[in-house]
Amino acid sequence: MVLGYPAPIIVNWKRESPSDDEGVGPAQPGTVSGTLHFLDWAANANNTDDKLTEDDLVLVLDANSVWLQLPPSLVLERYFRINARANYRITQLYDTRVPDLMRQTIIAPAQKACVAPSGSVSNLHCHDMPESTLPTNVYGPLTDYRAMGWKYVRPKYINDGSFMGPSGDMRRLFRRVKDKMNQDMVKPGLNHQVRRHQGIFSQVFGEQEVWRRATGGRYPPEDPAKMTAARDEFEYHVGLDYTQDLFHPTCYAESDGSFIALADEEVAKKESSRRGSSPPRIQIPGDVAKLDNPLAMFGDGFSQARYGSANVPLYTDLWTTSVPVALHHGATRNGLKERRVTWWDKTWYFPYLRMLLDMSIYADGSDPLASFTTGNNTLQVWGYGSTRHPRLPKLFAREEHTEEWVLQDALWNAICASVDAMVEGSSPWYNEVFRDGKGPL
Template sequence: MPADAPHLNLCKAIMSAVALGYPPPTLLNWSGEFNRPEWHLAGSHIAKMESLLAAIEHLLSQAGDAGGASEHDLAVMVDAYDIWFQLPPSVLVERFHQLNREADDRVRRQWQAAQGLAADFPVPPPRQSIVVTSAKDCHPKRDSGSDAHYAHWPASPMPSDLYGDGTDRVLPLLFDPARKYRKMRPRCVNSGLVMGTMGAMRDALRRCKAKIEGVARSGRQLWSDQALLGEVIGDQEMWREWMRGLGATWNGTASENDMSGLSREVRDVAEAALRGDGFEFGIGLDYNFTTIPPTCSAEEDGFFVRINDKAALRNESIRAGVPGAVRVQGIPRELQRLGRDDDDAAAAAAANDALSNVSWGDVPLYTDLYFGTTPVGIHHNAYINGLKPWRIRNWWNMTWFHPHLRSLVSRRLVPRGDAPARPLARLAPRADGARELVYWAPEDDHGSKQVTVFAPSSAGAPAGGTFSPIDWDGVCQRGPTPWHEELFGDGQAPLELK
């Protein structure tokens, strides 16, 4: 989580994750590391990417050691002050893999359609290994100085009538910049969540760093991390467009590389690729709104519902303006499987886990009524009419876990000692031959569970850095009211671990 100072909103983001079984996060950019005072927003948005790269490179350099990481491990970066988790890590991991499989199928069909009978084109269709949340509004625009070249991005794979009549039509609301995009199917980047394998994230972030350095030399500014990611993904999509064109002319030995028909921006990417630059990073979007989608331009699209309450689902769908039948079709299958495992040891551990006994259909879960999905979390970036601070303040006690928060957090934070480790996620073998995958928390999560702050090595020093623990007062306390009173709202004493 990129965070530079303590705040109750940061505390809510972290506690929602910890309560559900996520390892306590590492804070990046704490106290303003990497800031560029002369840049927009003091460069803090760009610093998110720089500090994430430094942390990943440091962890990968320790591969094989305690506390190190493998290129196949997963890294998740989420905004720190306006995101809440509501579903456990096993759901996020399973959806990550599902999104990647769906993306791989789409890209493979694109490759095949472009190549026709030329099945032996030597550049295989790319595989996705990084997921970024998507948005309805393509922001920032070109007038910011950044250009993601959205004209070259794929169309949304979601139904063309997702929002009924007028889907994908910008509404003529001159004085409402958020709601005018309400009927757009999301196909633009939002950087609220970026998730991928450590190796893929490292490579993509190195490309981001190269762009930052190039921008700094030219005197231009990158508006935000979102703009930076958009540029990297835009270059990737233009490279793919060029590759599909080459595949279409492949004769078994060579392709016709006639660039005269390419747009100027695609030609620039092609020429750079021929000089050796890499543009494929396996980055794709969460088009389905299953991870932690933004609520900007979707202010009325979702609400807290009990999935088993059919009447309430119908009423909320009507209120949101969903055309036709209710789209929420029961408890997500990832939740139905939670706590059920063929492995006896894992099943026994899961049976003792507080979440294994949650009746997911009977607790309030924020659900997008248009997509019919219950996302892993909520990104409170709905800014019109002061919605963002109001919801962060007034929706907290509407979450399913709030009445049990103190108990859930206390249970998660107690060191397990000699107790067997419990997998974060277990993905069963699939019919296509994919083997079973098991994901575990970092080794140090088995002992003292604390939020850490990553401090990169000073400029000019060898790559590396340090991870230092920070206590809950250091993360949560800001202002005169004790943070635990506002967070738990149960009138009890400060957090005690037993």
């Protein structure tokens, strides 16, 4: 919210147990079911503020592990740019004379490793994935060699921690994954093996890529039914963020990045050298350089020269030079999941978090998230629920009296507090989030 994103919708709040009447299975399948449930509900909502049309863009994030660091205008610009490049590649690889047969509208993160979750029953299609678009020497002469595990492999495998795409296409994708989970759950002895959904996302993406290559998009015009049936079964318009401009999973890339001010050449040199990437490759991305000073509202003491986006710490991959919109703390080896705590004060907004959050809650929402002009046409992108004030996170939950599903204001003391009452009593959530000794929000 402090970056200007719409107030988030929290699904699956306190819903980690099986619930047959809601179609929600174990914890991980419940993540898929809960997201799909909200997308279906929003598509059919009677209230204009709640309704999502087929083309409305949706950003789905793992609430436990993903941090945003760049504003919504940039995530939108990069989303359109990544898809434009991907769709051009599709026209070069396949027969695209059949409209909408193959295209990319959904972007998922790319990670380095193709590793099945424990006990997975999915075919991950590790050998069927398209090649990364990163340079073939991005990690030097060892690029794509497994001599040191996955360390020098270019990211080209799907990670399920984030997704961005149109509401209609996202519903199709999540429904496909949920259906495959349901099929596995009814197989004798397999129910315990589908607790992780990444394997099924990988299977669905892999099947799409196998189908694309097998057909090349070529179908005789006299057989439209076959074309439509195959497209509906295998084509989900999914592609990966190979350059990690949107999403950067840290799993298998634990030592690739650091929080640095991009304009500080000495720090860039030092951090690059520590990771073996020397001489330093870091440059200030053009879209980051054009961003407005995120702290300008605090007055003359926060000049562009000192507090512009190139002068505040941003997580940066020192090998690929990616400065992602979102950082996904997926690394778990050697206790690295604790970076969600130990790195929190490294974010550029941390020292100003309380003030920024106060301002964002009461922002009037009168400006679009982004505007794009092409020729004589202008596209304005507005946030979901932008007319609601104050701006508060929402819980997708049942209304207590009517039992209808609604969006409810989420109270900070409810969603931020530790689930352990003793822990919360000794160290309240606001002491950890703000770390300024000033009490609750």
